[in-house]
Amino acid sequence: MDSLTQIVLGAAVGEAVLGRKVGNKAMLYGAIAGTIPDLDVLASHFTDTVTALSIHRGFTHSIIFSILFAVIFGWIISRFESYKSFKGWFSLFFWAFVTHPILDAHTTWGTQLFWPFDIRLAFKTIFVIDPLYTLPFLIFLILAMRHKRHTKKRRLYNNLGLLISTFYLVITFFLKWLAFTKFESALKEQNINYLKIDTRPSPLNTILWSANIETNDAYLLGNYSFFDTKPIRFEIYPKRHDLLGDLKTNEDVLRMIKTCEGWYTINKVNEDYYFNDLRFGLMSLEPNSENFVFKYKIIVNDNDKVQFEEVQKDRRDGKKLLTDLWKRLKGN
Structure with a gap:
């Protein structure tokens, strides 16, 4: 806390x-x-x-x-x-x-x-x-x-x-259990097969909840408010774990994967690769946003030593997120 x-x-x-x-x-x-x-x-x-x-x-x-x-x-x-x-x-x-x-x-x-x-x-x-x-x-x-x-x-x-x-x-x-059952029901109604589900409250409240759902080749991210009247919508984020290539067996990469409990995606921007920790969600409620709260640039040194450099957050994104979360909290 x-x-x-x-x-x-x-x-x-x-x-x-x-x-x-x-x-x-x-x-x-x-x-x-x-x-x-x-x-x-x-x-x-x-x-x-x-x-x-x-x-x-x-x-x-x-x-x-x-x-x-x-x-x-x-x-x-x-x-x-x-x-x-x-x-x-x-x-x-x-x-x-x-x-x-x-x-x-x-x-x-x-x-x-x-x-x-x-x-x-x-x-x-x-x-x-x-x-x-x-x-x-x-x-x-x-x-x-x-x-x-x-x-x-x-x-x-x-x-x-x-x-x-x-x-x-x-x-x-009790609130977490209620949210979990809603996500579980939504997945069943939408005929989505999944491997595991992880739920957490959104910032500053326990009314709006977020869920990460793992499937074979992607993660689904969704939000649910106790004031919602419409079905839950899930956004798809491909895992892209294959982009790690030989780094999959690197000791530092394995430690990073363990730290984030396996909830991560990899994406490439220009010639740079990024490691996204999904446990804390996104800095935006916009559909298909890749602006994760914890995003790390993967840097490989000449001696094959891997470093993770955290991408700095933009305060403007944080302010906008709080405004959007307040609106989303009141229901969809």
């Missing part, structure tokens, strides 16, 4: 664990702990694209990290804070650390919660930024901050924030 959401979650968890003992300091340390796992993004400045993508939400989003660094931070903070309980500070940091990847596991990218085991949890029930999740949570946290640490209202407001946000996460599973 986005940084603000993780700060709010961390602060609320910190308050729930040590609020009565240390007051607003519990929220402060919880908020700080809630952002620490995302420092893995700094890896992109020190390594290649494929490695940075493969380790993103890896070790720092694991249970092992949560335990290990809760011990470290718990010990450090207990040395100079007036509240000297190592157990209390350990609990605060552990729960602030571990709830971060648990929340991220609901997004499309997912997390390697059980690192070093090669298991990525990605429920794909909520977008990385969702106002319906964050804003109520933030409001109750602010209300809690306005009361003294021993008051019942402070604990009530903080607990309400945690309960409502958790309830919303549970609801997203």
Whole structure:
């Protein structure tokens, strides 16, 4: 999830664990702990694209990290804070650390919660930024901050924030199931044979859903809003995996394919080849658009080393997409 959401979650968890003992300091340390796992993004400045993508939400989003660094931070903070309980500070940091990847596991990218085991949890029930999740949570946290640490209202407001946000996460599973059944029915009605289907919410909401459908030689992409009155329409994107040629067996290419869980297409523009990660959809709702959210130029060096250079996004495309998504959300 986005940084603000993780700060709010961390602060609320910190308050729930040590609020009565240390007051607003519990929220402060919880908020700080809630952002620490995302420092893995700094890896992109020190390594290649494929490695940075493969380790993103890896070790720092694991249970092992949560335990290990809760011990470290718990010990450090207990040395100079007036509240000297190592157990209390350990609990605060552990729960602030571990709830971060648990929340991220609901997004499309997912997390390697059980690192070093090669298991990525990605429920794909909520977008990385969702106002319906964050804003109520933030409001109750602010209300809690306005009361003294021993008051019942402070604990009530903080607990309400945690309960409502958790309830919303549970609801997203039901919404995903409803969307999945709609896509499944549409494919059946249109006599489309497919290998597998993958669904996810569109940006900023859980009303409009997107689906990737794999067939033998192509992927179908479609959108469905709970306000739709017309049949779902699927756009066809040929896989073009054959364009990789001998690169199909290249180690870096195989790692990239694994990272995107096999959801990718290849296209050629002039003499350049591009790798498109389908998991996050398109930057446009226009039919047959090739403007994918994550698109990488494939560069082969003289020593046959393959590099992936991310194509920069145009902010104008992003603004137009949000406008188009709002219109599409209201139904077809």
